[in-house]
Amino acid sequence: MEAITDNVPSLLRETSLFSAWPEALLDSLLKHSKTVHLGSGDILFVEKATANAFYLVLSGRIHLIAAAATGQEKIVEIIQENDLFAEAVAFLGGCYPVTAAAEGSTTVLEIPLALFLEILEQRPQLMRQMLARLSMRLHFLVKELRQLSVESAEQRLVSYLLDLCPVLDAAAVVELPAKKSAVAARLGLTPETFSRLLARLREAGLITVNRRVLDIPDPRALQCWAAGHSS
Amino acid sequence: MEAITDNVPSLLRETSLFSAWPEALLDSLLKHSKTVHLGSGDILFVEKATANAFYLVLSGRIHLIAAAATGQEKIVEIIQENDLFAEAVAFLGGCYPVTAAAEGSTTVLEIPLALFLEILEQRPQLMRQMLARLSMRLHFLVKELRQLSVESAEQRLVSYLLDLCPVLDAAAVVELPAKKSAVAARLGLTPETFSRLLARLREAGLITVNRRVLDIPDPRALQCWAAGHSS
DNA sequence: CGCGAGATTGATCGCCCTCAAGGTAAGTGG
């Protein structure tokens, strides 16, 4: 546990938001932060709860979940290690728009919003960075919105796989960031449909599947194939 | 035309973003802005084009459209008179994530991003307001995302109608903000499905429809009915 | 009146969900 805690300053510095922060500010922020350990499925915060802090994933993964009255759930985003989340709520003093749950054993750093805002208030450049961050998230969400509304399940899956590829011009071996049922939820699909789609791509010779690891010999071909299937 | 131009300062001041700006700053921003007139269907900017300005709708309506490779289109948002749009792209120096098209004859004020950023850079409080604005948009998009992925067409329609009601506790007469086919696209539906859903609600005695004007005698009943239909 | 855009209604189809039944690993205790 100490090992992780000692690591925190360097981890924080690796995030795009904090990379340019002066040492002193980071330290004072860390003094008022604390690590939280979560078991599999544990809830970090629930939708509509008052937001007092935002978080950095130190190890494990966090699912951001939007639930409907019917009990159906959609995973809005899967937060990986060393990623910040929920930092955007800070500026409304409001509540969390989603529920955050741990996948597997997970450790997060809890950073109080009040102090963060206080520091930000006095550092225009930092504000500028926050604006850029939020702007990026906006673009991400707009893209998601488009994909959900106008693309088929297969096109969404292909887009998702292509996003995992570091480059499109060379063969790639990618690992799914979570168990398949969770990735399915992330894509707005049932596990059954997800499985069937993977099978289709496999039968078409576009990918090979090994547990959580996918081999994509020709990303471009995958891209074209999905486009051709819209007709 | 002069009449509209003369009106601009007061219109700008009515927007949440500019309401607290000093007169002098608004004036200098206005000096470098210009009004643009659009006919029905005219394109203001296209997706992926480099962003040099953001806009305020002076009269008419603007559709923000996300298109897929297949030619299908989804209206992400319908911008009303006196609303700002595309202000969020400023902080990435990037490109527009959607296409903007006029619905009917429309006039917009084009505000250059560069100058806006310059002013913002020197006014931390203004930055803070921008952050709050972006945060609100993030919440809006997350809500949209949830609705698209986990709610049925009927639930989405009802949510949309309820959003148009000023209060839920009293009867409301609301006007659709655009022609029905455009509202359908906004909800991710075809005009046919939209029409059928309205008919269903009408037959259930929950609304009456007159051209673009809807009468909702009991919003609460509408809300409950949609919830009950999830089973 | 005749025209045309938008709205409605009907018939049919396909995608994806649901429900249900195996299948395939990993871990457990004998």
Place this chain on the structure above:
DNA sequence: CCACTTACCTTGAGGGCGATCAATCTCGCG
């Protein structure tokens, strides 16, 4: 080492929602 368990994934059959195609209707307008 091997049944047994458990979690996860896969595969199959069937159904429903919403899209598509097509015909009719309404209304504003020249």
